[in-house]
Amino acid sequence: MSFFVSIIIPFRKKNPYLEECLHHIEQLTYKDFEVILLPDQSETYPSYSFPLKVIPTGPFGPAQKRDIGNKAAQGTILAFIDDDAYPDPDWLTPAITHFQKIEVAAITGPAATPSSDSFLQKASGLVYSNRFSSGHCTHRYCPQKQMEIDDAASVNLLVRKSDYEKVGGFNTHYYPGEDTKLCLDFIQQLKKKIIYDPKSLVWHHRRSLFLPHLKQVSQYALHRGYFIKRFPKNSLKLNYFLPTFFTLYMILLLLTWVYKPQIAFIFSFPFILYIFLFIRAIIKENSFSLSAITFMGGFLTHLTYGIYFIKGFLSTELKR
Structure with missing residues (x-):
């Protein structure tokens, strides 16, 4: 069975990354699709080889924009991608195969770091794709x-699309984290499956180390900490708590060096092991300079995640 696909892209305004994304969409091997662009305000675009709809939405968040895009979508499959990402030529093909099975509600794949990214963007990508820093989530960043x-x-x-509408779409103001809620709705309400296929690949430009990357991490952590209480089914996992444990350990280590320096060296052994294992995990395939900056980025990522995870966990509500 063939499916018509609606590719939906929420964003604020036209930018070079979006133009790159549209260029790569033209190269897709599966051709039965349309593209729906969701900028804040009306914009003009050149003609492409595929049907293109531009729907100004006003200053809404990505979740609300995607819900608006769904209303205009003609496809039986909705393909969500961000404006700072672009698809591999075979992105849609594996998904079409999986959707032949009615028990499958959604397909996802890795969002890998492009080779064209800058040095600091690549370091950010390594922080995300390294198992030592991302734990069980590395499949999101490498096949x-x-x-x-x-x-x-x-x-x-x-x-x-039919499953998306059955659960009411994203229907949330959360961002990031809107995808966690949608996936949980598919699993809990519809009792359906979400399949990860490494061949459904996109390339995602990273936020540069340090501040842009850490700001993004803080938002991920804030929402995950809150979702532990709000959506425990797919958020209550030990892996998400580990950066917080590490952050608390680092605070205790600092206090030990200040107030009990005679035992501080012994108490430092876990941190020394952390440094050794982290560097060992990233230096195998990368230059020394990239490994060093990635280690610093990973260390700050763990601390940032740990702090904002606690903040989210203690929050009574989150707003965009």
């Missing part, structure tokens, strides 16, 4: 084996 999962990122998410 791994096909599997069934319970959470997926909306930068690379394809869903069955």
Whole structure:
């Protein structure tokens, strides 16, 4: 069975990354699709080889924009991608195969770092794709084996339109984290599956180390900490708590050096092991300079995540 696909891209205004994304969409091997652009305000675009709709939405968040895009979508499959990402030529093809099975509600795949990214962007990508720093989430950033999962990122998410509408779409003001809620709705309400296929690949430009990257991490952590309480089914996992444990340990280590320096060296052994294992994990395939900056970025990522995870966990509500 063939499916018509609606590729939906929410963003604020036209930018070079979006133009790159549209260029690569033209190269897709699966041709039965349309593209729906969702800028804040009306904009003009050149003609492409595919049907293109431009729908000004006003200053809404990505979740609300995607819900607006769904209303205009003609496809039976909705393919969500961000404006700072672009698809591999075969992005849609594996998903079409999976959607032949009615029990599948959504398909996702990795969002890898492009080779064209800057040095500091690549370092950010290494922080995300390294198992030592990202734990069980590395499949989101580099291709791994096909599997069934319970959470997926909306930068690379394809869903069955009928299932999307059954659960009410994203229907949330959360961002980031809107994708966590949608995936949970598919699993809990519809009892359907989400499949991770490494061949459904997109390339995602990273936020540069340090401040842009850490700002993004803080938002991920803030929402995940809150979602532990709000959506525990696919958020209550030990892996998400580890940066907080590490942050608390670092605070205790600092206090030990200040007030109990005679035992501080012994108490430092876990941190020394942390440094050794982290550097060992990233230096195998990368230059010394890239490994060094990635280590610093990873260390600050763990601390930032740990702090904002606690903040989210203690919050009574989150707003965009």
